[in-house]
Each structure stands twice: as C-alpha cells, then as structure tokens.
C-alpha cells in the first residue's frame with residue numbers, strides 16, 4: 001500500500017488527525033501547545049519562528065496585534081504573554097505558496113496603523129530577498145532587513161509615509 005505524501009500547505013490535509021503537544025520554551029515563557037499532523041511545525045516549533053520570536057522587537061503593550069498565518073499559534077501566544085493588555089488576533093487558512101502569501105500580505109499589511117510595523121521571518125533559500133523586493137517595488141512598502149540568522153531573514157515592513 002502506498003501512502004500519499006501530505007504537506008502542511010495543502011488546503012485540506014489528507015492525513016488522519018494525530019494530535020501532538022509541542023513545547024515552546026522562550027526565557028520565562030513556557031507553553032505546551034496542541035498541534036496536529038499536517039499542520040506546519042507540528043513536530044516542534046519551526047526554527048524560523050524561533051528566530052522571529054528572538055529577534056523581533058517587543059510588541060507594543062496595548063492595541064491590536066495580528067499573527068496572520070498563525071498555524072497552531074506559537075507567535076500569537078508569545079505575543080499574548082508579552083503584551084497581556086493587547087488584543088491578539090490569529091488567523092489561518094491551511095494554504096501556502098507564493099500566490100497565497102502575496103494575497104495574505106496584501107490583505108493584512110495595508111491594515112497597519114500609522115506608525116505600526118509588521119515583522120516577518122522568511123527563509124533565505126525560499127526567496128526572502130525577492131519577497132522583500134516585491135514588497136518594496138510593487139507594493140511600495142518600506143522594508144528593512146533587521147537580521148540574517150541561521151538561514152532566515154527577519155524583515156520589518158512599514159507602510160510608506
């Protein structure tokens with residue numbers, strides 16, 4: 001019998017559910033998260049996610065914080081712990097790839113408040129620099145490379161003034 005391969009970015013994962021607990025330890029934050037097979041990072045917190053959590057500046061203490069493409073929520077939950085007075089939003093549709101990523105960014109980045117910023121982590125080998133170029137040249141957003149670490153780039157994106 002052959003078992004079809006399945007990827008987290010499938011819109012409807014074909015694999016049977018197998019819930020998993022994923023531990024997230026970040027300094028004083030210790031969380032046990034519930035994930036499932038077929039969900040991004042379900043074998044453990046993704047290394048790029050950890051780079052972002054370590055390198056992005058602390059969130060504002062109040063206001064609305066959005067984690068678009070949240071998966072099972074490691075970023076949203078760390079934001080909620082770091083900024084307990086803020087309202088944290090986490091959204092996910094189980095679908096990725098270049099076109100859905102562009103759609104996601106075009107849907108959410110224009111909603112940044114004046115002075116607000118988005119922090120993205122993108123694997124260098126998966127086109128971080130061309131994504132940054134697309135955001136700058138085609139969308140007109142201000143993009144700054146904050147860090148390059150372990151094969152990932154951490155980008156800060158702000159609306160053009």
Ligand SMILES: C[S@@+](CC[C@H](N)C(=O)[O-])C[C@H]1O[C@@H](n2cnc3c(N)ncnc32)[C@H](O)[C@@H]1O
Nearest residue numbers: 040041049069070071092093094095096100104
């Ligand atoms: C690389 S994973 C990151 C998951 C999570 N943030 C983490 O660090 O483990 C990207 C996520 O974006 C989601 N996604 C893709 N396109 C989306 C869209 N248009 N709206 C919301 N979520 C989307 C995918 O389903 C996937 O869970």
